Amino acid sequence: MVVKLILLLHLLILPSIVVCLDAFNDDVLGLIVFKVGLHDPAGKLVSWNESDDNPCKWDGVECDPNTKRVSRLTLDGFSLSGHISRGLLRLQSLQKLSLSNNNFTGSINPDFAHLWSLQSIDLSGNNLSGSIPDELFQQCGSLKFVSFANNELSGVIPDSFGSCMSLQSVNLSSNRVSGNLPAKIWSLNGLQSLDLSNNLLEGQLPQGFGSMYSLRVISLGKNAFSGQIPDDIGSCWQLQSVDFGGNSFSGILPESLQRLNMCTTINLNGNMLSGEIPDWIGHLQSLESLDLSMNRFFGRIPFTIGNSRSLKQLNLSSNGLIGGLPESLMNCVDLLAIDVSQNMLKGKIPNWIFGLGLQSVSLSGNKLRGNIEYPSPRSMAPSYQSLKFVDLSSNQLSGVIPSEIGAFRSLQFLNMSGNSLMGAIPRTVGDLNVIQVIDMSNNILNGSIPAEIGNALELRELRLEGNRLNGAIPSKIGHCSLLTTLILSGNNLTGAIPPAIANLSNLEVVDLSHNKLSGNLPKELTDLSHLTAFNISNNNLGGELPAGGFFDTIPLSSVVGNPSLCGSVVNQACPAVHPKPIVLNPNPSSSSDFGDDSFPPTARHKKLMLSISALIAIGAAAFIFLGVVVITILNLHVRNAHDARSAAPPTFSRGDEEYNHSPMSDSQYGKLVMFSGEADFGTGAHALLNKDSELGRGGFGVVYHTVLGDGRSVAIKKLNISSLIKSQQEFEKEIKKLGKVRHPNLVSLQGYYWTPSLQLLIIEYVPSGSLFKLLHNDPTRSTLSWHQRFNIIVGMAKGLAHLHQMNIIHYNLKSSNVLLDSSGEPKVGDFGLARLLPMLDRYILSSKVQSALGYMAAEFACRTVKITEKCDVYGFGILVLEIVTGRKPVEYMEDDVIVLCDMVRGALEEGKAENCIDQRLHGNFVAEEVIPVIKLGLICASQVPSNRPDMAEVVNILELIQCPSEGREEEIE
Known part of the structure; x- marks a missing residue:
């Protein structure tokens, strides 16, 4: 044993020394050296004992039965961490090395190329960094399978990659690999699977598909490839799956695609492909999944698509398609999901669509009209049991909601919002036993809310706002114990709020505003521990607001408009x-009418x-x-004293090191931190309370202009979300993260001030005002030229892309939060402040933060959809249209409401997009830029999050759209 340990120590110090000792197998020594450098928290390698003569019985180790040498090392998901040491190089008979889904760090050892027997190497799902070593493929021996997916690898794909002729499968997906695709890659005529998706690859695809006659799977999605899809892609006649989605490919679909008779999956979503969808798409008999969403296709959906009898998933959303759904789709008996949302489809919804046995139907954002008709439940019983997702929102549907809807017993998501549906909500909604989301908002529904809704025991979100519903809120709604969101605002509901609502312990958001509710609020509402928003404004409610829990900090805006309501929040004392x-x-001695003697x-x-x-x-x-009077006087005295102290200059600190405080407590003076330099308010502290220095008001608070003691001009944001804000520790953590954000197109955060009752943010002062004022409120100033507007759009895109790169979501994008400096450069402000809230609840964001109507993405209305950076992309798209047209996102006319996004989309459909351009430009714009920018804005404002591009992609697209300066000047002249 001592001899073995000495040899092991020498190997660790001098790994190049070859130790030959019959009693100590090279494989044992190599694996022990490998183990020594690892952290094994789960004890997965406890069976690895250096005293063993061979490792063939160790966990994760397989040996050749003849030579007893290690042939396979499979340690997938062992929770190991550390570096992959050189000890593995001693395993000269190793054929398969699989270390996936661990926590290995460091770089890939190029000496793995010296394992001549190695056929398969899988290092996916780790934290490996650095570049892919060129040496690994120069002498790759018998290497067939390589997977480095889901790591942190960077650099380019080495040129030697195209020389490893034995390769059959390569997966480098989900890294940061950049550069162009080497042309020699097409010489790998034995390659069967190539996955380079989710990287930073760019440029055009080189020609040469014709030589890859063995290729079956190719995935290049989520990169930055551009140009046209190579014409010879159809030469890979064995292709079964093609994924080029999430790039910038342009042009029409290459005709050679129709030769891919074995292809089951084609994904080209999120590109800039155009033209009509060709008829030959229906000739692909093996096709099971077709995704052409978020492109620029136009014309009708080809009738021949019904010939693809194997089709299971069809996604044509976010294009410019017209006409209706072809009846030939009835032939696709295996179809499970269809998404044609965000197009320009017209006509009625064919009733056969609900009889195909589909699981998901999304027709939202079109111009579909007429009634909703379902086939007979008896004749279509299997189909009614399969449907899980239905989205018919934002169309022009009318008529009543059919009672047959209750036959869809497997339905989990139902969205009919934004139509003109009328009549009563059918009682059969109570038969939807597994429904989780019901959204019938913004229609013309009347009648009462059916009590049978209480039978939907899986319901999590109920949205019925913006209708004409009347009657009382049914008490049986208290049976929906999983309910988290209840939005009934903007109706004619009467009666009291049922106490049963207090039984819904999972409730997070309740909006009953703008109704005719009366009576007192149930005191038991204070038991709702997850409540983050409870809006009862503009009703006829009375009595005292409940005390405790959420109601101790309920904002005034959530209770106003109830004249009989009392409590400290509404500043009205209860009788x-x-x-x-x-x-x-x-006169107790005198007798009463009955006489004292009667008792x-x-x-x-x-x-x-x-x-x-x-x-x-x-x-x-x-x-x-008397005691109440005395206490009231004392409270007034204390409040006056506190106000006087609040006007005093706060103490400052730099970084995390505080300066000396006055003898008074920190709760009075607070903590002020500057991220750079030292400063104090000087006489500027009084300006915070001065109405004349106010710059503006937003969802988070009031902004003032002041001058620090060193003469620096800054803006001060006085936050008005103190009741919702996190602890000081969490507040400072989030603010310091935002303080590190630096970009020419972002307003910088320079410091902060904290007390439990007052929080101030010290922000870069941008003198030229907001984009909103420049576009809408200041007609005396000169009109922005198209060149200036385009630069503003590009600057905003770059700023947002930088935020998203730092994993920061803006949440509050609108024109009033885009400021212009003295040179006209845009600076996006107010970003990331939603992180100060105790939880990122979409209702709080929509009601408190997203105060400007029209910029809020559709997923804020659906709790089942995750809020991501794509919400910012939606707001950016609306901003683009606002800049181009000079109109607000939503405009209220005398007898109409104009939604900017719908107006522009309609004009584009009619070929009159130029009529939408701001008339103040007087024709001085570059048509080659304006029209593509409008289309980009509409794509960014897609209702489907996955159809919106990333902001980094938006920047690239804008750079492609931008014309040379010489052409720009000539066009304007």
Whole structure:
């Protein structure tokens, strides 16, 4: 044993030394050296013992039965961490090395090329960094399978990659590999699978597909490839899966694609492909999944698509398709999901679509009209059991909601919002046993909310706002114990709020505003521990607001418009509740009408005792009243003193090192931190309370202009979300993260001030005002030229792309939060402040933060959809249209409401997009830039998050759109 340990120590110090000792197998030594450098928290390698003569019985180790040498090392998901040491190089008979889904760090050892027997290497799902070593493929021996997916690898694909002729499968997906695709890659005629998706690869695809006759799977999605898809892709006649989605490919679909008769999956979503969808798409008999969403296809959906009998998933959303759904789709008996949302489809919804046995139907964002008709439940029983997802929102549907809807017993998501549906909500909704989301908002529904809704025990979100519903809120809604969101605002509901709502312990958001509800609020509502928003404004509610829990910090905006409501929040004292006064006989010696003799002696004694008790009660009441008066006076005195102290200059600190405080406590003076330099308010502290220095108001608070003691001009944001804000520790953590954000197109955060009751942010002062004022409120200033507008759009895109690169979501994008500096460069402000809230609840974001109507993405209305950076992309798309047209996202006319996005999309459909351009430009714009920018804005404002591009992709697209400066000047002239 001692000899073995000495040899092991020498190997660790001098790994190039070859140790030959019959008693100590090279494989044992190599694996022990490998183990020594690892952290094994789960004890997966406990069976690895250096005293063993061979490792063939160790966990994860397989040996050749003849030579007893290690042939396979499979340690997938062992929770190992550390570096992959050189000890593995001693395993000269190793054929398969699989270390996936661990926590290995460091770089890939190029000496793995010296393992001549190695056929398969899988290092996916780790934290490996650095570049892919060129040496690994120069002498790759018998290497067939390589997977480095889901790591942190960077650099380019080495040129030697195209020389490893034995390769059959390569997966480098989900890294940061960049550069162009080497042309020699097409010489790998034995390659069967190539996955380079989710990287930073760019440029055009080289020609040469024709030589890859063995290729079956190719995935290049989520990169930055551009140009046209090579014409010879159809030469890879064995291709079964093609994924080029999420790039910038342009042009039409290459005709050679129709030769891919074995292809089951084609994904080209999120590109800039154009033209009509060709008829030959229906000739692909093996096709099971077709995704052409978020491109620029136009025309009708080809009738021949019904010939693809194997089709299971069809996604044509976010294009410019017109006409209706072809009836030939009835032939696709295996179809499970169809998404044609965000197009320009017209006509009625064919009733056969609900009889195909589909699981998911999304027709939202079109111009579909007419009634919703379902086939007979008896004849279509299997189909009714399969449907899980239905989205018919944002169309022009009318008529009533059919009662047959209750036959869809497997339905989990139902969205019919934004139509003109009328009549009553059918009682059969209670038959939807597994429904999780019901959204029938913004229609013309009337009647009462059916009590049967309480039978939907899996319901999590109920949205019925913006209708004409009346009657009381059914108490049986208290049976929906999983409900988290209840939005019933903007109706004619009457009666009291049922106490049963207090039983819904999972409730997070409740909006009952703008109804005719009356009565008192149930006191039990304070037991709702997950509540983050409860809006009852503009009703006829009365009585005292509940005290405790969420209601101690409920904002005033959530309770206004209830004249009889009282409590500290509405600044209206509740009337004192006294017992009925006891009338005492002023002359107890005189007889009453009945005469004292009518009472027995015991009764007279009780009467006397009652009088004494009454006197005591009156005296106590007077004493309590006097105490209330005294306490009120004291409170006013303390409040005045506190206001006086608040006006005093706060103490400052730099970084995490605080300066000396006054003898008074920190709760009075707070903590002020500057991220760079030292400063104080000087005389500027009084400006914070001065209305004249106010710059603007937003969802988070009021912004003032002031000058620091060193003469620096800054903006101060006084936050108004103190009741919702996190602890000081969490507040400072989030603010310091935002303070590190630096970009020419982002407003920088320079410091902060904290007390438990007051939080201030010190922000870069941008003198030229907001984009909103420049576009809408300041007609005296000169109009922005198209060149200036385009630069603003590009600057905003770059700023947002930088935020997203730092994993920061803006959440509050609108034109009033885009400021312009003295040179006209845009600076996006107010970003990331939603992180200060205790939880990123979409209702709070929509009601408190997203205060400007029209910029909010559709997923804020659906709790089942994750909020991501794509929400910012939606707001950016609306901003683009606002800049181009000079119009607000939503404009209220005398008898109409104009939604900018819909207006522009309609004009584009009619070929009149130029009519939408701001008339103040007087024709001085570059048509080659304006029209593509409009289309880009509409794509970014897609209702489907996955159809929106990333901001980094938006920047690349804008750079492609931008014309040379010479052409720009000539066009304007």
